[in-house]
Amino acid sequence: MIRSDEKPRVLIDLDGVVRDWVGSLVRVYKQKYPDHEVLPVTSRALEEFFPIGEEIYRFVDGQHIEDIMVNAEPYPGAVEALQRWEAVFEIVVVTAQPPNWRYANFIWIGKHRIPTNEVHICFQKSRIDGVALLDDFVDNLEDFAATGRLAVCMDRPWNQEWKGERVKTVEEFFRLVQYRLNISSKKVPLEK
Numbered sequence: 001m002i003r004s005d006e007k008p009r010v011l012i013d014l015d016g017v018v019r020d021w022v023g024s025l026v027r028v029y030k031q032k033y034p035d036h037e038v039l040p041v042t043s044r045a046l047e048e049f050f051p052i053g054e055e056i057y058r059f060v061d062g063q064h065i066e067d068i069m070v071n072a073e074p075y076p077g078a079v080e081a082l083q084r085w086e087a088v089f090e091i092v093v094v095t096a097q098p099p100n101w102r103y104a105n106f107i108w109i110g111k112h113r114i115p116t117n118e119v120h121i122c123f124q125k126s127r128i129d130g131v132a133l134l135d136d137f138v139d140n141l142e143d144f145a146a147t148g149r150l151a152v153c154m155d156r157p158w159n160q161e162w163k164g165e166r167v168k169t170v171e172e173f174f175r176l177v178q179y180r181l182n183i184s185s186k187k188v189p190l191e192k
């Protein structure tokens with residue numbers, strides 16, 4: 001096992017990367033409004049996709065945030081990839097959350113055994129030390145790339161305008177960083 005302080009630090013966003021926040025929101029919404037048709041979410045303007053329009057923000061923030069966060073599913077394979085690559089990289093969680101949303105994050109991180117020693121709840125992710133960032137929000141990627149470090153986009157319908165590096169899975173992200181840092185594949189545990 002390589003010591004934490006010797007491993008390259010990589011920054012990992014949660015929502016839209018590891019945690020299917022939008023899927024969880026749709027699930028909770030459908031429980032309340034089973035007859036409503038939710039359109040595929042292709043931007044952060046949630047009011048365009050949920051029939052209650054602007055009310056969606058009150059639905060999330062005021063009433064259902066705990067359920068949406070705590071009971072969100074991870075994307076398939078995402079947690080397994082983090083657990084596998086922890087042998088090579090120091091995994092640092094960086095997630096932007098309003099104050100009220102913070103608590104459920106820690107529950108979710110524990111519930112899904114996210115292998116991290118460090119969680120940052122912050123909006124300016126580029127201020128955190130790390131060689132690479134995996135995120136689904138273009139503003140975060142642009143900020144981070146402007147510091148000269150590797151910004152990698154998790155491919156989602158709402159970030160198609162990003163022109164830089166793009167991956168479809170967490171596993172693919174780690175392989176890319178491994179390649180860029182020239183890390184021997186001997187260090188990487190075999191896939192189960």
Ligand SMILES: [Mg+2]
Pocket residue numbers: 013014015016017135136137
């Ligand atoms: Mg995100």
